[in-house]
Amino acid sequence: MSGRGGGTRERVLPPALRVPLGVAAGLAGLVVLALGLRYAGDGGPGRVDGWLVPSTADSVRPPWRYAALAVDFLGEPGGAAVLMVTALAGCLLLRRPRAAVFLLAATGLTVATTTLLKHLVGRTIHGAGNLSFPSGHTAFATTLALVAALLVAGRRGLRRTAGTLLVLGAALVAGAVMGWAEVALGAHYASDALGGWCTALAVVHATAWLIDRAAERGAARPGTGSATRPESGTAARGVAGRSRHGRGV
Numbered sequence: 083m084s085g086r087g088g089g090t091r092e093r094v095l096p097p098a099l100r101v102p103l104g105v106a107a108g109l110a111g112l113v114v115l116a117l118g119l120r121y122a123g124d125g126g127p128g129r130v131d132g133w134l135v136p137s138t139a140d141s142v143r144p145p146w147r148y149a150a151l152a153v154d155f156l157g158e159p160g161g162a163a164v165l166m167v168t169a170l171a172g173c174l175l176l177r178r179p180r181a182a183v184f185l186l187a188a189t190g191l192t193v194a195t196t197t198l199l200k201h202l203v204g205r206t207i208h209g210a211g212n213l214s215f216p217s218g219h220t221a222f223a224t225t226l227a228l229v230a231a232l233l234v235a236g237r238r239g240l241r242r243t244a245g246t247l248l249v250l251g252a253a254l255v256a257g258a259v260m261g262w263a264e265v266a267l268g269a270h271y272a273s274d275a276l277g278g279w280c281t282a283l284a285v286v287h288a289t290a291w292l293i294d295r296a297a298e299r300g301a302a303r304p305g306t307g308s309a310t311r312p313e314s315g316t317a318a319r320g321v322a323g324r325s326r327h328g329r330g331v
Contacts, residue, residue, distance in 0.1 A: 092297075094184040094229075095290035096236040102246045107287035110280035114199070114216065117277045121205045121215055131271040142266040153263035157219030165226060178233070180297055185229050188289045192225045192282050193218060199281065207271065216277030217270045220261045224282035227256035232290060253283060 095103070121128065142150055155161040166189065173182035200213035207214040231252035235245035261275030270278075 098242045107284045110283035113280045150263040150266045217274040220275045220278030221282040223260035224257040227252040228286040
C-alpha cells in the first residue's frame with residue numbers, strides 16, 4: 083500500500099485530473115489550430131485585437147509600463163533562467179526528481195512548439211522579420227504555472243474539482259499577466275497571447291502523461307512479480323511440510 087501511495091504522489095499528472103485536464107488540453111489544441119489557420123501569413127491585428135489595442139505601439143505609460151517591462155523580463159533568457167534554476171532547486175530540495183524532469187521537458191517542448199508554430203503560421207508584427215503567433219513569453223509563463231500547480235495538486239492530494247480549478251486558475255493568472263505585458267508593450271497581439279496560453283496547456287498535459295507513462299513502464303520492467311513467486315512457493319512448501327508432519331503424528 084505504501085508503495086502505491088508513494089507512486090501516486092510521485093506522478094506529475096494526478097490520476098484524478100487526467101480526464102478534465104485532457105479535455106481542456108484537447109480544446110486548447112483546437113483553438114491553436116483555428117487561430118493558426120485564421121492568421122496564417124497575416125501581418126496585422128484581427129478584429130478583436132484591434133478592439134482591445136487600437137495600434138501595435140506601446141499602449142501603457144509609467145508606472146504600468148515599468149510593471150509590464152518587469153513581467154516581460156521573466157520571459158527573456160535571463161529572467162527565464164532565474165525562474166528555471168529556482169524551480170529546479172525546489173524540485174530537488176523536495177526530492178522530486180521526476181518533477182525536475184517534467185519541468186525541463188515541459189518548458190523545452192513548449193518553447194520548441196511555439197518556435198515551430200511561429201514559422202509554420204508566419205504571422206508577423208512590426209515587419210516581416212518579427213514572427214508573433216503564438217506568444218512564446220505567454221506560453222513559457224503558463225507552462226511554469228501549470229507545472230507548479232500540478233505538483234501542488236498531487237502533493238496535497240486534491241480531488242478532481244479542486245485540483246482542476248487550481249491548475250487552470252494558476253495557468254489563467256500567469257497567462258493573463260504575461261499576455262497583458264506582451265500586448266501592452268506592443269510585442270504581440272492579444273490572439274498571439276491566447277495562442278501561447280493554449281499551446282502551453284496542450285503541451286504540458288501531453289508531456290506529463292508521457293513522463294508518468296515512461297516512469298511506470300521503467301519501474302515495472304525489473305519484474306517485481308517474479309521476485310515474489312519464490313517466496314510464495316517457499317511458503318506453500320512450508321505449509322505442505324507442516325501438513326505432512328501433522329498427518330505423520
